[in-house]
Amino acid sequence: MTLESSVERKYLAKDFRSELKPIWCPGCGDFGVLQAVYRALAGIGRAPHEIAFVSGIGCSSRIPGYTTAYGFNSVHGRALPIAQGIKLANPELLVLVAGGDGDGFSIGGGHVPHAIRRNLDLTYIVMDNQIYGLTKGQLSPTSPRGLKTPTSEYGSFEDPVNPLLYVLAYGANFVAQGTPADMPGLAAIIEEAIRYPGFSFVNVQSPCVTYGEEEQQVKAHRAHMKTLESLGHDPADRLAAMGLAQAYGQELYTGVFYRNDTPAPTLDALARERQKTMAGQGLPRERILESFVQR
Amino acid sequence: MDDLVIGMAGSGGDGIVSAGESLIAAAAYEGYYAMMTKSFGSQVRGGESSCRVRLSTRRVHNPGGILDIAVALNWDDFLKFGAELPVSGQTVVIYEAKTGVAPGAIPLSGVTPKEVFAVPIGDMAKQATGTDKAKNTVVLGLVAGWFGIAREAMLRGLAKKFAKKGAALIQANEKAFVLGELFAKEHPLATPRAMDRAVAQAGSKLLTDGNDMCAAAAIFGGCDFFSGYPITPSSEVMQFFTTHVWKYGGAALQCEDEMAGIGAALGASFAGKKAMTATSGPGLALKTEIMGLASIAELPLVILDVQRGGPSTGLPTKPEQSDLFAAAFSAHGDVLRPVLAPTSVADTFDVTVEAFNVAERYQTPVILLSDQEVAQRKETVDPIDTSRFQIEHRKLPTETDLQDYARFRQTEDGVSPISHPGMLGGNYQGAGIEHNEHGNPTASGKIHAAMNEKRFRKLAPLKGRKDLFHIDGHEGATLALVAWGSIAGVCREAAALARAEGLDVKLLVPWLVYPVAEEIYRDFFASVRSGFVVEQSHQGQLYRILRMYVDVPAGVVPFCRSGANPIMPGEVVAKLRNAAVALQQPTTSMASED
Numbered sequence: 001m002t003l004e005s006s007v008e009r010k011y012l013a014k015d016f017r018s019e020l021k022p023i024w025c026p027g028c029g030d031f032g033v034l035q036a037v038y039r040a041l042a043g044i045g046r047a048p049h050e051i052a053f054v055s056g057i058g059c060s061s062r063i064p065g066y067t068t069a070y071g072f073n074s075v076h077g078r079a080l081p082i083a084q085g086i087k088l089a090n091p092e093l094l095v096l097v098a099g100g101d102g103d104g105f106s107i108g109g110g111h112v113p114h115a116i117r118r119n120l121d122l123t124y125i126v127m128d129n130q131i132y133g134l135t136k137g138q139l140s141p142t143s144p145r146g147l148k149t150p151t152s153e154y155g156s157f158e159d160p161v162n163p164l165l166y167v168l169a170y171g172a173n174f175v176a177q178g179t180p181a182d183m184p185g186l187a188a189i190i191e192e193a194i195r196y197p198g199f200s201f202v203n204v205q206s207p208c209v210t211y212g213e214e215e216q217q218v219k220a221h222r223a224h225m226k227t228l229e230s231l232g233h234d235p236a237d238r239l240a241a242m243g244l245a246q247a248y249g250q251e252l253y254t255g256v257f258y259r260n261d262t263p264a265p266t267l268d269a270l271a272r273e274r275q276k277t278m279a280g281q282g283l284p285r286e287r288i289l290e291s292f293v294q295r
Numbered sequence: 296m297d298d299l300v301i302g303m304a305g306s307g308g309d310g311i312v313s314a315g316e317s318l319i320a321a322a323a324y325e326g327y328y329a330m331m332t333k334s335f336g337s338q339v340r341g342g343e344s345s346c347r348v349r350l351s352t353r354r355v356h357n358p359g360g361i362l363d364i365a366v367a368l369n370w371d372d373f374l375k376f377g378a379e380l381p382v383s384g385q386t387v388v389i390y391e392a393k394t395g396v397a398p399g400a401i402p403l404s405g406v407t408p409k410e411v412f413a414v415p416i417g418d419m420a421k422q423a424t425g426t427d428k429a430k431n432t433v434v435l436g437l438v439a440g441w442f443g444i445a446r447e448a449m450l451r452g453l454a455k456k457f458a459k460k461g462a463a464l465i466q467a468n469e470k471a472f473v474l475g476e477l478f479a480k481e482h483p484l485a486t487p488r489a490m491d492r493a494v495a496q497a498g499s500k501l502l503t504d505g506n507d508m509c510a511a512a513a514i515f516g517g518c519d520f521f522s523g524y525p526i527t528p529s530s531e532v533m534q535f536f537t538t539h540v541w542k543y544g545g546a547a548l549q550c551e552d553e554m555a556g557i558g559a560a561l562g563a564s565f566a567g568k569k570a571m572t573a574t575s576g577p578g579l580a581l582k583t584e585i586m587g588l589a590s591i592a593e594l595p596l597v598i599l600d601v602q603r604g605g606p607s608t609g610l611p612t613k614p615e616q617s618d619l620f621a622a623a624f625s626a627h628g629d630v631l632r633p634v635l636a637p638t639s640v641a642d643t644f645d646v647t648v649e650a651f652n653v654a655e656r657y658q659t660p661v662i663l664l665s666d667q668e669v670a671q672r673k674e675t676v677d678p679i680d681t682s683r684f685q686i687e688h689r690k691l692p693t694e695t696d697l698q699d700y701a702r703f704r705q706t707e708d709g710v711s712p713i714s715h716p717g718m719l720g721g722n723y724q725g726a727g728i729e730h731n732e733h734g735n736p737t738a739s740g741k742i743h744a745a746m747n748e749k750r751f752r753k754l755a756p757l758k759g760r761k762d763l764f765h766i767d768g769h770e771g772a773t774l775a776l777v778a779w780g781s782i783a784g785v786c787r788e789a790a791a792l793a794r795a796e797g798l799d800v801k802l803l804v805p806w807l808v809y810p811v812a813e814e815i816y817r818d819f820f821a822s823v824r825s826g827f828v829v830e831q832s833h834q835g836q837l838y839r840i841l842r843m844y845v846d847v848p849a850g851v852v853p854f855c856r857s858g859a860n861p862i863m864p865g866e867v868v869a870k871l872r873n874a875a876v877a878l879q880q881p882t883t884s885m886a887s888e889d
Contacts, residue, residue: 020735047719048722049716049717049718049719049720049721049722050716051716052565052566052716054562057727062736064724065724065726065735065736068722069722070715070716070721070722070723070724070725071723071724071726072562072565072592072724072725072726073724073725073726073727073728073736074558074561074585074588074725074726074727075584075585075587075588075727077554078554078584078585080555080558081522081550081554081556081558081559081562082559082561082562082565083562084548084555084559085522085548085558085559085560085561085562085563085564085565085566085570086562086566086716087562088520088546088548088559088563089519089520089546089562089563089566089567089568089570090566090567090568090716090717092717093566093716093717110552111551111552113551114550114551114555271541271546274541275541275545275546278541278542279542279544281542282539282543285514285515285517285543286515286681286682287681288511288514288515289501289511289515289644289678289679289681291511292501292502292503292507292508292511292676293498293499293500293501293502293678294320294323294324294498294500294501294502294675295324295498
């Protein structure tokens with residue numbers, strides 16, 4: 001397939017906004033994430049039809065429909081495998097994946113390590129609100145211990161998953177965090193993640209205005225957030241990144257935790273190379289059965 | 296003789312399967328029709344292993360019934376296969392003398408003592424090669440010597456097999472083969488039998504198994520993407536793709552689990568490629584949710600399920616036809632998903648190409664429902680003329696469609712032009728959530744009803760596809776058989792044998808097993824008063840599904856049996872014979888009611 005070249009054309013954030021009105025509650029953090037995605041995509045400059053935006057199920061997974069890209073609002077937890085199939089089938093596409101903390105670290109948690117080690121060039125944005133919003137406020141995998149919800153009436157007995165440490169431990173080459181409390185900062189992080197040549201992960205602390213805790217709201221973020229840059233963190237230092245990631249749930253660090261500037265080739269690039277090397281090595285499709293002739 | 300069935304069993308390391316492979320390769324090269332099935336316990340090494348090779352000068356449809364030759368390298372292993380290796384008074388029994396059992400005391404009932412041979416197979420192998428590893432080569436020599444099969448081709452095959460290991464090993468194996476032949480000459484059979492010469496030209500036949508045939512057919516049909524998760528007995532399909540698909544510009548991915556296996560394939564389909572995944576029963580269960588997504592998102596996808604014994608882990612290495620309910624019905628919501636079943640290695644080609652055509656034409660997931668026997672047996676196949684196949688592609692939007700593109704537009708036939716990422720103007724949102732014509736989410740009951748109706752309507756023409764059904768026999772026959780999958784081959788032979796006895800029987804074999812083509816069955820059953828739906832499962836799942844949609848005549852009943860308990864053509868003929876006798880008698884059932 002040949003793609004229409006979009007290099008010459010400038011895109012504005014509004015070119016990525018679809019006609020659909022988001023179903024999110026007023027004040028939801030996901031609005032800020034959506035704005036940041038528009039802005040990041042405008043910065044990248046690829047045409048909407050060259051973008052595939054895949055999500056799972058949950059409030060945040062509605063996001064592809066609010067963009068003008070090709071979207072796929074799939075099933076709970078399976079956005080990553082679907083996105084990888086798209087990217088491997090057509091490496092020319094820009095592939096974005098988004099979902100909530102439940103989608104990425106509970107029902108779909110098993111796919112995350114494999115997306116990381118497989119390293120197809122795609123960007124995974126998790127909108128982490130520490131709660132199951134769409135099903136009306138139950139515990140999520142990132143809910144803090146002790147949290148009272150309709151399924152933890154007396155307080156949760158469980159420690160949360162630490163998404164940052166999780167992906168760093170599995171060898172992710174690009175790991176960042178942002179918040180809609182700093183939309184331009186988040187847009188810059190997402191744009192950098194998209195530009196990164198390989199699998200990139202962005203955890204967004206995206207507050208649930210309806211079921212979230214007071215200290216998790218945007219207003220609180222503004223008071224607490226600290227950029228990693230201001231701490232003097234070197235994103236090339238993976239161990240330092242893991243140290244800072246330990247503070248997940250206590251501190252709200254924004255920016256790039258880890259960026260491997262000498263990553264191995266992506267799987268899509270390797271696949272393309274193999275296709276080129278092996279092209280024409282087989283019998284033509286219509287003669288493929290000849291390989292079974294008993295000579 | 297024109298037909299010969301050989302069954303061999305031994306321990307894992309005895310090379311029984313290797314002997315079978317050599318035998319069928321030689322037979323195929325010489326132009327015989329042949330079929331080979333393997334059977335194991337489910338362990339990787341050690342334990343019992345067996346194979347069954349059937350050779351014929353005519354086309355064979357199944358692995359055959361009672362053995363003409365039984366080879367036992369030890370009795371414990373042979374007996375573990377029970378009904379899979381049946382013997383009779385006609386069977387020549389060859390067994391390892393070292394087992395210490397006297398010919399008159401072997402643990403098989405019904406054999407003729409004069410046809411039982413205790414052979415020092417291990418000692419002969421040692422004499423020829425220095426180790427007893429060449430036991431299988433001795434067996435080949437014995438079979439060639441007693442039955443006159445493919446001597447030259449077998450020696451040629453041995454030379455090929457050991458080519459990499461040097462001339463000394465080739466010579467040693469030739470010696471082992473000749474020792475086998477000599478033994479046979481010195482100990483003639485009580486009733487000498489020799490196989491007729493093959494009629495086909497040497498070196499013209501294809502020899503492969505159903506899994507490789509399926510993968511090759513998929514690539515022929517334009518499949519450019521495979522993703523899956525290893526599972527017995529379907530993994531060979533993924534192995535074929537990961538080896539070959541790159542040559543055609545395609546890609547393959549071994550995934551982390553069954554959901555990812557179907558998910559990545561669905562993603563590739565969304566991206567515009569013909570895509571496939573493969574699995575077996577347990578994996579089919581895990582893939583179910585995404586099969587539903589493929590249905591509502593109207594994305595083409597071929598899902599191969601190579602059935603094995605179930606439920607759960609069940610009998611992973613043995614054939615069964617017990618996934619039909621799961622293939623037809625496993626999805627929540629109202630879903631109609633076509634299910635196509637090959638019946639042989641040869642027609643796996645046709646049915647696989649058809650599965651892709653149906654998937655692409657109707658933008659639907661299709662289950663290709665194979666079974667362990669069809670998938671893993673080796674079979675000779677006459678050359679297939681690929682130019683007679685039409686390859687279909689999904690209906691892309693035209694320039695006009697793209698001006699105001701609605702991905703799920705209500706069209707007369709229910710099929711809407713489908714775009715894919717990269718196509719300017721075709722941007723849409725694929726979704727598992729119900730959607731309007733533009734793909735936007737909705738909770739409207741009216742739109743949901745209309746979309747359900749569309750998704751069912753588009754598949755309606757399938758039921759009229761007479762070419763997906765094979766009926767043979769006299770149209771007005773009162774006796775009938777219905778069979779699908781690997782059991783169809785048993786019934787093809789049974790029907791022919793029954794007709795040779797003068798029974799008026801017809802046979803229906805569907806490739807399309809779901810949806811049920813009511814009219815085709817209604818027409819078929821119109822003349823039928825008695826018959827059997829023959830299946831390798833406990834419940835008889837096709838029979839049950841037919842009863843949901845068709846007025847199956849009361850005289851047509853299931854003849855079914857759990858997996859790994861082969862159904863033999865002779866048993867089916869006996870059933871038909873009894874049914875014919877019952878039909879001859881005056882309607883005593885009415886009279887005897889009180």
